[in-house]
Amino acid sequence: MSTNTLRGKAAIVGFGDSYCERGEAKSAMRLAQEAVSRALDDAGLAKDEIDGLLTGRAPMSDQRHQWNNIFAAYNKITPRYASEITIHAAGMNSMLKHAALAVTSGVARFVLCVGADAVASLPSARAQIGGMDADPEFEQPYEPIIPTIYAQMARRLMHEYGLTEEDFSAVAVQCQEWAVHHPYATKAHKGLVTIDDVMRSPMIASPLRLWHCAPWGPPGTAGAVIITDAETARSMSERPLYLLGAGECQTHEYLTDRMALRQSRLPLGDLPNITSTGCRIAADTAYAMAGLRPADIDIVQTASQFAHVELQVLAELGFTDLRTSGEFVRSGATGPQGALPTNTNGGWLSFGQPGVSCVIDSISETIRQLRGDALGLQVKDANIGLVHANGGMQACHSIAILGREP
Amino acid sequence: MKHVTYPRSSLDSAPYWEGCHRGELRYQHCSACGEVVFHPRALCPYCMADALVWKVSAGRARIYSFSVQHVPLRPDLDTRGPRALGIAEVDEGFHMFAEFVTADLDALTIGDPLEVMFDRIDDALVLPKFKVLSR
Numbered sequence: 211m212s213t214n215t216l217r218g219k220a221a222i223v224g225f226g227d228s229y230c231e232r233g234e235a236k237s238a239m240r241l242a243q244e245a246v247s248r249a250l251d252d253a254g255l256a257k258d259e260i261d262g263l264l265t266g267r268a269p270m271s272d273q274r275h276q277w278n279n280i281f282a283a284y285n286k287i288t289p290r291y292a293s294e295i296t297i298h299a300a301g302m303n304s305m306l307k308h309a310a311l312a313v314t315s316g317v318a319r320f321v322l323c324v325g326a327d328a329v330a331s332l333p334s335a336r337a338q339i340g341g342m343d344a345d346p347e348f349e350q351p352y353e354p355i356i357p358t359i360y361a362q363m364a365r366r367l368m369h370e371y372g373l374t375e376e377d378f379s380a381v382a383v384q385c386q387e388w389a390v391h392h393p394y395a396t397k398a399h400k401g402l403v404t405i406d407d408v409m410r411s412p413m414i415a416s417p418l419r420l421w422h423c424a425p426w427g428p429p430g431t432a433g434a435v436i437i438t439d440a441e442t443a444r445s446m447s448e449r450p451l452y453l454l455g456a457g458e459c460q461t462h463e464y465l466t467d468r469m470a471l472r473q474s475r476l477p478l479g480d481l482p483n484i485t486s487t488g489c490r491i492a493a494d495t496a497y498a499m500a501g502l503r504p505a506d507i508d509i510v511q512t513a514s515q516f517a518h519v520e521l522q523v524l525a526e527l528g529f530t531d532l533r534t535s536g537e538f539v540r541s542g543a544t545g546p547q548g549a550l551p552t553n554t555n556g557g558w559l560s561f562g563q564p565g566v567s568c569v570i571d572s573i574s575e576t577i578r579q580l581r582g583d584a585l586g587l588q589v590k591d592a593n594i595g596l597v598h599a600n601g602g603m604q605a606c607h608s609i610a611i612l613g614r615e616p
Numbered sequence: 617m618k619h620v621t622y623p624r625s626s627l628d629s630a631p632y633w634e635g636c637h638r639g640e641l642r643y644q645h646c647s648a649c650g651e652v653v654f655h656p657r658a659l660c661p662y663c664m665a666d667a668l669v670w671k672v673s674a675g676r677a678r679i680y681s682f683s684v685q686h687v688p689l690r691p692d693l694d695t696r697g698p699r700a701l702g703i704a705e706v707d708e709g710f711h712m713f714a715e716f717v718t719a720d721l722d723a724l725t726i727g728d729p730l731e732v733m734f735d736r737i738d739d740a741l742v743l744p745k746f747k748v749l750s751r
Contacts, residue, residue, distance in 0.1 A: 341689055346624035348655050349713045351743055353621050353689040354701050361683035362703055369681075369726050416684040466703055467655055469680070469711035472662075482711070484681070484703075 213498045218616030220310035221443035221450035223320075224253025224436030225581075227574040229394040230429035230564070235331045238269035238565070239284060241432035242326035246285065249434035254446060255320060260436070262291040262318030264309060266302030267601075270329035270339055270565040271430075281324060291318040297460055298343070298601020299325075299566035300513065303573065303608035307456035309437035321437045325573075327565025328430025330396075336426065343602045345464035357423050357516065358415040359465050359603050364518040365417060366485050367532075375417050377536025378517035379408035382421045382559055384545045385514075389556025391546075392586030396427030396562030422517040427562035433570035435577070440616055451580055454594065455502065455611035457495025459488030465603040489598065489607040490526035496596075496609040497528075504528035507611070508592045509579050510544075510552045511572035513600035514559055523598055524552070527609075551589045554579055569599045573610070580614055619737045620690055629656035631670050636742040641673040641732050643710050654710035675732030677704040677746060680711060684721050704730055704746055718748035727751075 226248025228241045250257060268277035278294045281287075291312050295301035302325040309321035329335050341350050344359055367373045386403050389395035403421065411420040443450035461478065462468035469482045479486040497503060504527060512527075514520035521539070525532035529550055530543075538544070544552035555561045555575040558568050576595040578584050593615070599608040625633055635642035644653040648665035659666050682702025688694035700716040717733065718724065730746035737743055 337690070337692075341621065345655075345713070347626070347629060348623070350621050351623045351741070352701055352713060352715050353694070354713075355685060355687055355689050357687075358683045358685045358701050362681040365681045365683060365702075365726070413684070413686045415686065418683070466711060466713040469703065470654060470661070472651075 216307070216310050216314065216456065217454050217499050217501065218452045219314045219440050220437050221440045221452045222435050222577065222612070223438050223443045223447045223450055224249040224255060225434070225574070225577050226252055227431070227433045229431050230328065230331065231394070232396070232399070232428065234429055236328060236430050238271050238326040238328045238430060238432065238567070241328060241430050242281060242324050242434070243285065245326065245432040245434035246322065246324060249322070249436050253436045255436065257285070257287060260287055260320050260322045261289060262309065262312050262321030263287055263289040264293060264295050264305040264321060264323045266305065266325040266569060267294070267296045267299045267566045269327040269567070271327055271332055271335055291321065297458060297606035297608060299569045300458070300599035300601030300606045300608040302566070302569035303597055303599035303610050304456070304458050306435070306437065306453050306573070306610045310453050310456070313437055313439045319438060319442070323435045323437065324432070325567050325570030326430070326432035327567035329565035330426040330563065331429035345466060349464060349466060355415060357418050360516045360519070361415040361418045362465060363484050363604065364516065366483070367518055367522070368417065370485055371532050373518065373521060373536055375409065376405055377521060377539070378417070378422050379405040380536055380539045381514065381517040381520045382408045384539055385553050385557045385560035387545050388554050388587060389560030392555050392561060394428045394431070394585065395556040395560055396425055397556065397560045418516060424515045424558040424563045428564050431564045431567045431571050433567070433574040435573065449581055449614070451577060451612045451614060452616045453610065454613045455496035455500030456609065457492040457499065458606065458608040459491040460606045461488045462605050463602065485522070487522060487526060487604045487607055489523050489600070492607040492609040493527045496611050500611045502594070502611065507550070507594055507596045509554055509576065509589050509595045510550060510598070511575055511596070512553060512557060512598045513569065513572065514553070514557055515563070515600070517559060519600065519604065520553070520557070523600070527596070527598065546587055554584065554589060555586055572597050572599065576612055580612060619741070620693055622741055628658040632656045635672070636734055636744055639734050641675050641744055642670050643673055643706070643708060644668040645671050652709040654712060671708070673706055673708050673732070677706040677730040677732070679716065679724065679726050679728045679730060680705040681726065682716060682724055684724070700724055715745040716748050717745055724748065
């Protein structure tokens, strides 16, 4: 694998986020506009100075293609470099890399990256997307819900690696320890829970119970990030955050078809399987670019739609062994007192999924932690943060590593 | 209950669905590289040769993974109780998603033997499923 030379050459110079309160309704477009307005103020830039625009996958609450074009026109932005970055919603994480490529090559000077959604507050829209991302020809006719697809992986993790339902439950318990402190976390009001509480929650798709599944909510969120080259960033901002590492990998689209991937140049274990993911490859790429090791990471956000995904991701990021990952979480390592603060806003399991913007929420949380501006619990001395994103049925993984120093 | 989700079929997979109507579980074989190919493709996804040939499976398989789904996709339209949905490892060397039909959902386990059955949903759709056989 070749190592790219982008480390520290691009930086975040402006950031803004926006959230719906519990019970509040706002459109994804309004939330995105609010976030962008705050990011421009934060950077001290006029809107006209934005010459690049990237958005993630269109909000599930909107679903118009080319959302970057719609967003640009809606806001009277006339970019000369623009695209929708989609490896599923995980593309929002990869926006940082694409923006860095643009600003370090002279293609653009200031690239605005935007992600937003508000589908959590729209039950009728949610009913239409219940099976979305399952194979429309060979899976959807059996009418699975998405937890049923993810449960296939959970079942194999138990079979191949000896993980238990209690291991999955430990993840939900720990996410809640962070979430209770966050003003917008959708499950904050439910208070702390125990493994027994999680194990008593209703079965959704065995072995996954309600508390093993990310909830819808908060009703809507958005995040906006402005990226420029490192030198310009230093001249504009007292606290730029540098892109130290980035990597991504797609291994499949529909989960069952992953079993037809029989060979790969990449380290995906004994193929075919559904228990290894592209996370390891994305992480190795990001670590190599950054010149960092797992031990150098201060905080982590994982894209855990379901509890078992966090165990897989912690292992593939190099923080623990998959077989002992449940024990690792139970030890408190990823909690508020632990050595590896993980999902510091409660993560997708407890902060929730407002829609596709859960990816930008992980970026927003990392930026806030590194700047010392956390909305919930602030981690002390957080200098380097890793953001993991996962799109589709673990089809695509994207990693970004951000740091206070280049 | 009303079936609401029909497969988004294509020219390349039409023979698979025609097979289901005739009670045949069809898959493809590449006469260039020898790989078994499923899901249906136009060209071989492994060697990219235009050399795929349709074959008929004997319909025997084992459970590779499964989940008992307790929540229906469309609660307003679906009155079925919990159902087992999972990935079947078919003897000829391919994997497919399907419903596993059994009277004892609690007893399901990875490796259970399966036999294909064809569920005629309506004139437009015959859906292959698997009956769970005793171990």
